[in-house]
Each structure stands twice: as C-alpha cells, then as structure tokens.
Amino acid sequence: MFTVAAAQAVVLTHARPLPPETAALGASLLGAALAEDVHSDIDMPPYDKSMMDGYAVRTADLADGRGELAVVEEVMAGQTPRLPVGAGQATRVMTGAPMPAGADVVVMVERTRITDGGRVHIDDPGLQPGRNIVTRGREMRRGDAVLRAGAVLRPQEIGLLATVGRATAAVIPSPSVAVLSTGDEVVEPPETPGPGQIRNSNGPMLLAQAARAGGRPHYLGIARDRLDSLRPLVAEGLQADVLLLSGGVSAGKLDLTPGVLQEAGVVAHFHKVEMKPGKPVLFGTHDRGQGRPPTLVFGLPGNPVSSFVCFELFVRPAIRRLRGLPDSDPTASAILSEDFAYRTDRPTYHPARLEVGDGGWRVRAVPWFGSADLRGLLEMDALVVFPAGDHRHKAGTQFPVLRLED
Ligand code: AMP
Ligand code: MG
Numbered sequence: 001m002f003t004v005a006a007a008q009a010v011v012l013t014h015a016r017p018l019p020p021e022t023a024a025l026g027a028s029l030l031g032a033a034l035a036e037d038v039h040s041d042i043d044m045p046p047y048d049k050s051m052m053d054g055y056a057v058r059t060a061d062l063a064d065g066r067g068e069l070a071v072v073e074e075v076m077a078g079q080t081p082r083l084p085v086g087a088g089q090a091t092r093v094m095t096g097a098p099m100p101a102g103a104d105v106v107v108m109v110e111r112t113r114i115t116d117g118g119r120v121h122i123d124d125p126g127l128q129p130g131r132n133i134v135t136r137g138r139e140m141r142r143g144d145a146v147l148r149a150g151a152v153l154r155p156q157e158i159g160l161l162a163t164v165g166r167a168t169a170a171v172i173p174s175p176s177v178a179v180l181s182t183g184d185e186v187v188e189p190p191e192t193p194g195p196g197q198i199r200n201s202n203g204p205m206l207l208a209q210a211a212r213a214g215g216r217p218h219y220l221g222i223a224r225d226r227l228d229s230l231r232p233l234v235a236e237g238l239q240a241d242v243l244l245l246s247g248g249v250s251a252g253k254l255d256l257t258p259g260v261l262q263e264a265g266v267v268a269h270f271h272k273v274e275m276k277p278g279k280p281v282l283f284g285t286h287d288r289g290q291g292r293p294p295t296l297v298f299g300l301p302g303n304p305v306s307s308f309v310c311f312e313l314f315v316r317p318a319i320r321r322l323r324g325l326p327d328s329d330p331t332a333s334a335i336l337s338e339d340f341a342y343r344t345d346r347p348t349y350h351p352a353r354l355e356v357g358d359g360g361w362r363v364r365a366v367p368w369f370g371s372a373d374l375r376g377l378l379e380m381d382a383l384v385v386f387p388a389g390d391h392r393h394k395a396g397t398q399f400p401v402l403r404l405e406d
Contacts, residue, residue, distance in 0.1 A: 001272050001273065001274045002270050002272070002273050002274065003273070003274050003275075003347075004273055004274070004275050004313060004347065007270050007273045007281075007283070007313075007314065008313065008314060008317060010269050010270055010283065011269075011283055011296070011314050011317065011318050012317060012318065012321060012327070014269065014285050014294060014296060014318075015293075015296060015317075015318040015321035015322055016293045016321065016322070017033070017172050017293075017321065017322060017323070017324035018172050018173055018175060018241060018293060018322050018323070018324070019291075019292070019293075020035030020036070020170045020171060020172055020173075021170070021171065021172075021173045022168050022169070022170055023168060023169060023170075023171050023173070024167065024168055025158065025161055025162060025166055025167055025168060025169060026158075027158075029153045029158055029169065029171060030153060030154070030155070030158070031152065031153065031154075031214055031323075032152070032153050032171040032172060032173075032174070032323070033150060033151070033152055033153075033171060033172045033323060033324035033325055034147055034148070034149055034150065034151045034152075034153060034157070034169060034170070034171055035149055035170040035171055035172055035324065036149050036169065036170040037145050037147065037148050037149055038145070038146055038147040038161065038164060038166065038169065039143055039144060039145050039146065039164070040140045040141065040142055040143065040144045040146050040163075040164045041142060041164055041165045042142055042164065042165070043136050043137035043140070043141050043142050044137070044138075044139040044140045044163060045134050045135075045136060045137075045138065045139065046136065047098040047099070047136050048098065048099040048133055048134070048135050048136050049096060049097070049098060049099065049133065049134050049136075050093040050094070050095060050096065050097050050098075050099060050106045050132060050133060051095060051106070051132045051133065051134055052093075052095055052106050052108045052109070052132040053093070053094050053095050053108070053109045054092075054093060054106045054107045054108040054109045054111070054112065054132065055069070055071070055090040055091065055092055055093065055106065055107045055109070055112055055120055055122065056075075056085055056090065056091045056093045056099055056100050056103035056105070056106050057069060057085065057089075057090045057103055057104075057105060057106075057107055057122065058085060058087070058089075058102060058103055058104055058105075059104055059105050059127060059128070059129045060087075061087060061088055061089075062122060062124075062127060064125055065107075065122065065123065065124040065125040065126065065127035066122060066123050066124075066125070067121075067122055068115060068119050068120065068121050068122070069088055069089055069090040069119060069120050069122065070088060070089050070090065070119055071089075071090050071091070071092055071118070071119065071120050072085065072086075072089045072090070072091055073091045073092070073100065074091070074092040074093075075091060075092070075093050075094065075097040075098065075100065076094045076097060077094050077095065077096035077097050078096075078097075079097065079098075080098055081097075081098060081099070081100035081101070083100060084100055084101040084102040085100050085101070085102035085103040086102060089102075090103075090120050090122075091103065092120075093106060099133055104129045104130065104133075105127060105128070105129050105130060105131050105132065105133065106131065106132035106133055107122050107124050107127065107132075108124075108132060111123055111124040140164075146160055146164060147160065147161070150324070152325060153169075153171070172322075172323055172324035174214055174215060174216045174323065175215050175216065175240075175241035175242055175319055175322040175323065176215070176216045176217075176218065176239075176240040176241045176242070177207075177210040177215035177216065177217045177218070177240060177241065177242040177243075177244060177319070178217075178218055178219075178220055178236070178237040178239070178240035178242070178243045178244065179203055179206045179207050179210065179217055179218070179219050179220060179244045179246070180220040180221070180222075180223055180233050180234070180237050180243065180244070180245045180246070181200050181202055181203045181221070181222045181223070181245075181246050181247065182222065182223045182224075182225065182230065182245060182246065182247040182248040182256075182257060182302070183198075183222065183224075183225060183247045183248065183302060184224050184225045184254070185197050185198050186198060186199075186200045186222050186247070187199055187200065187222075188200055188203075188222070189201075189204070200222060201304050201374060202246035202247070202300070202302065202304055202307045203219055203222070203246070205304065205307065205308065205374075206244050206246060206300070206307060206311060207219055209308070209311045209312075209315070209316070210242070210244070210311075210315075210319070212405060213315070213316045213319040213320070214319060214320070214323050214325075215241075215242065215319050218240070220233050220236060220237055221233065223248075225248065225254035225255075225256060226256075227256060227260065230248075230256055230257070230260045231260055231263075231264070234260050234261065234264050235264060237295075237297075238264060238266070238286050238288075238295050238297070239295075240295060241293070241295060241296070241322055242295065242296045242297075242298070242315070242318070242319065242322070243286075243295055243296070243297045243298070244298050244300060244311070244315065245257055245261075245297070245298070245299045245300065246300050246301075246302055246307050247300075247301070247302030248299070248302065249271070249280045249281065249282045249299035249300070249301055249302075250280040250301060250302075251280070257282070257299050258271060258282060258299065261282070261284055261297060261299065264286070265286055265287070266284040266285065266286045266295075266297050267284050267285055267286070267287075268282060268283070268284040269283050269284055269285065270282070270283050271283075271299075274346055274347065275309075275313075275346055275347055275348070275349065276344055276345075276346040276347070276348040276349070276371075277301070277303060277305050277306035277309055277348075277349070277370075277371035278300075278301055278306040278307075278309050278310040278313070278349075278371075279301070279306075279346065280299075280301045280306075281298070281299065281300060281301060281306075281310045281314065282297075282298070282299030283296070283297070283298055283299075283314060284297045284299075285297065293322070296318055296322075298310070298311075298314060298315055300315075301371075303370075303371035303372050304371070304372060304374045305351075305368075305370070305371040305372065305373060305374065305376075305377065306371045308374075308377065309349050309383065312330075312383070312402065312404060313349070313402070330402050330403045330404070331400055331401065331402055331403075332361055332400075332401050332403055333360075333361070333398050333399070333400060333401065334354060334360070334361035334362060334363035334382075334384070334398070334399060334401045335357065335359065335360065335361070335362050335363065335395075335396055335397070335398055335399075336362075336363060336364070336365075336384075336393055336394070336395050336396065336397050336398075336399055337355070337357070337362040337363065337364045337395060338364050338365075338395050339392065339393065339394055339395050340365045340392075340393045341391070341392045341393070342365070342386050342391055342393060343389070343390040343391070344386060344388055344389070345388055346388050347385060347386070347387055347388055348385070348386045348388075349383040349384075349385055349402065350365050350368065350383060350384050350385075350386055351365070351366045351368045351376055351377050351379070351380035351383060352364060352365050352366060352380060352381075352382045352383060352384035352401060353366055353379055353380060353381055353382065354381055354382045354401060354403065361401065363382060363384050363399060363401050365384055365386075366379045366380055380404070381403070381404055381406075382401045382402060382403050382404055383401065383402040383404070384399050384400075384401050385399060385400040385401065385402070386399070
C-alpha cells in the first residue's frame with residue numbers, strides 16, 4: 001500500500017498544466033497563471049509628469065528656494081502645456097499633469113502663496129532640481145518585458161496588464177471539476193432522510209473545496225449503486241479535467257466505482273493509501289486524446305471527513321498543477337499544546353487547531369468522533385499527523401501539521 005507521500009508523488013506525475021487560453025482582462029483572471037511574456041507598448045509615464053499639485057518652476061530663478069514668479073498658465077491632468085516656463089515664470093500644475101518645457105522642478109502648493117499682485121511667492125529652502133517629477137519612461141519603456149509567463153495574476157498584475165493596453169491575455173484556464181456523489185442511501189439536502197438514508201453532504205462540500213482550490217466545479221448529481229446509473233454519469237464526468245466521485249470505492253458489495261471506472265478506460269494508479277481517514281481512496285487517469293491532458297479521476301471514500309482529507313491531500317495539489325501554479329507545501333511543524341492519548345493503526349490526519357505560540361506554531365487535536373463527523377471539523381484549521389501505534393503524546397512534542405486554507 002502506498003504511503004501518503006508516495007501517492008501524492010504519483011498524482012503529481014500525471015498532473016500537467018492545461019493548454020493556455022486567451023481570456024478577457026478582468027477580475028476573473030485573479031489567481032490565474034500567465035502563459036505569455038507581456039511587453040509594454042508605451043513609455044510610462046508617457047511624459048515627464050508632475051507628482052504634486054503645485055508650481056512648475058526653474059530652480060535657477062530661486063535663490064535658497066525663495067522668490068516671486070509670474071504665473072503663465074494652469075495645466076490640469078489630461079491637458080498639455082502650451083507655454084514654456086521662461087526666466088521669472090511659473091506654471092500651475094496639478095498631480096499627473098505633463099511638465100512644461102523649461103521647468104526643472106515642482107514646488108508643492110503648500111510651499112507657496114499668491115501675492116496681492118497675483119504672482120506666486122515660493123518658500124522651499126530644500127528645493128532640488130527634479131523634485132516631484134517622474135521622468136518619461138522611468139517606470140517602464142516601450143518594449144520592456146513587464147510580466148513573464150508563469151506569473152500568478154494578482155490585482156497589481158491585472159492593473160499592469162491594463163496599463164500596457166492588454167484587453168486579453170493568454171492564461172492557463174481554471175480546470176473543470178465534475179463532482180459525482182454515489183450511494184443508494186444518499187438523498188439531497190432538502191429531503192428528510194428516511195430509515196438508513198443520509199444527506200448528501202459531500203456533493204456541496206467537494207464543490208466548495210474545488211472552488212476554493214481554483215477549479216470550476218459542476219455537480220453531476222447522485223449516482224445510485226447500479227451500473228446503469230453510474231455508467232452514464234461517469235462518462236459525463238470524464239469530459240471534465242478532474243472527476244471527483246464520492247463513495248463506492250471501498251470493498252463493499254455495492255462499491256461499484258472501481259469497476260465502472262476501469263470499464264470506461266480509466267487507468268488506476270493507486271487504490272488504497274496507508275492513511276486514516278481515507279484509506280480506500282482511488283486515483284486514476286483517463287486519456288482524452290487530441291493532445292489534451294488526461295482527466296484526473298479521484299474516487300474519494302464516502303465518509304465526509306475522509307472525502308475532505310483526501311481532497312486536501314491529493315486533489316488540491318493536482319488542481320494547482322493543472323492551473324500552472326508552483327507547488328505549495330502546506331505542511332509545517334507544530335508543538336502539541338496539550339497531552340493527547342491516541343491509538344491508531346495507520347498514520348492519522350487528525351482535525352486540529354493551530355495557534356501561534358512563543359516558539360512557533362502550537363497545535364491542539366480537536367475532539368472528533370471519526371470519519372463521518374463533519375461537525376467535529378468546525379473548530380479545525382489544520383490536520384495534525386499522528387503516527388500509527390498506541391501513544392500517549394506529550395504536550396511539547398513536535399508533530400507535522402497540514403495547514404488548511406481559510
Ligand atoms: P462508501 O464509501 O460508499 O462506502 O460510504 C461510506 C460512508 O459514507 C457511508 O456511511 C455512506 O453512507 C457515507 N456517504 C457516502 N456518500 C456520502 C455523501 N455524499 N454524503 C455524506 N455521506 C456519504
Ligand atoms: Mg456507498
């Protein structure tokens with residue numbers, strides 16, 4: 001049986017970035033990986049620009065930064081100066097306005113006053129040529145590579161794309177993630193479960209996890225534990241970049257998922273991992289041809305906490321790869337803050353709460369009633385990894401932890 005680390009490595013060998021697509025510039029690009037180098041089509045700023053509301057003047061006219069000058073013109077942002085600033089002259093400029101010829105400095109308006117005669121009096125002893133001016137091309141020059149392929153788009157990158165005139169950009173798209181619940185006993189949330197029935201918590205939860213990981217989730221409904229119900233829904237799910245099935249992967253009589261996947265051409269790379277919860281987890285790939293990367297198929301055990309943990313351990317890193325993002329390692333090390341006696345036959349990802357203490361992270365195992373107990377996860381923001389065996393873990397001992405996203 002694979003260890004978690006070995007199983008994660010197998011998943012990653014099959015997860016390749018999706019082919020780039022051209023997308024319109026906008027908020028929907030947030031978090032996407034850029035798939036092209038982007039060059040500037042302009043100098044920025046496009047002209048020598050005033051950074052202050054004030055007066056464009058010549059330092060030569062002001063001994064010790066003092067003097068009185070004639071105001072020849074007013075230039076707002078968006079206007080172009082018509083007159084040069086000659087000896088003894090000043091131009092009123094607003095923030096963002098182009099500099100008039102002849103001036104070599106902007107005196108901020110707070111350092112000036114208008115005299116009774118309508119001239120401007122300046123008193124700014126610290127005045128140096130170039131103050132409060134950004135020269136043309138200072139930020140970037142036309143032709144500069146301002147963004148490289150692989151850059152992850154945050155608001156500032158999106159703003160920069162707009163600055164250099166891009167209405168579209170080549171990016172790695174968000175993977176589509178199909179979610180299929182399975183089970184004869186599973187009913188949709190509005191229904192009141194009858195005897196032996198259980199509400200479909202995994203469907204909405206996995207859709208939300210997929211969205212949080214940056215996927216584009218869609219729901220396929222509940223497949224019943226019958227071949228004629230599973231087959232068409234699996235076929236539909238195999239159109240997606242990622243197919244998540246919940247339930248039906250254990251060794252029960254009606255755990256039909258592995259067989260149906262195999263029959264549909266899914267090659268299984270592992271089935272069962274040395275872990276708790278989530279041991280029955282299955283991972284396979286389905287070749288889509290046409291140069292497209294294979295569909296990644298995850299058979300997640302039906303117990304809600306197993307599903308949740310398997311998603312975080314195996315599906316989330318895979319979605320990052322499909323999105324062209326660098327791998328991120330959410331594991332850390334933390335000191336157990338309270339004694340915790342725990343017996344388990346496999347390495348266990350136990351719900352836990354992290355806090356920052358004096359010597360780094362401190363972790364506390366939260367009460368939990370096993371792999372069906374979703375309510376026990378409400379307090380959780382991490383998983384602490386306990387080794388197999390019958391242990392009385394002592395406060396102060398270091399353990400690996402897996403930090404979960406907010
Ligand atoms: P299975 O993996 O199909 O053997 O299911 C394991 C356990 O998880 C059973 O108790 C199921 O009733 C439960 N279960 C399966 N699917 C879901 C689901 N979508 N939502 C909540 N619980 C489920
Ligand atoms: Mg089942």
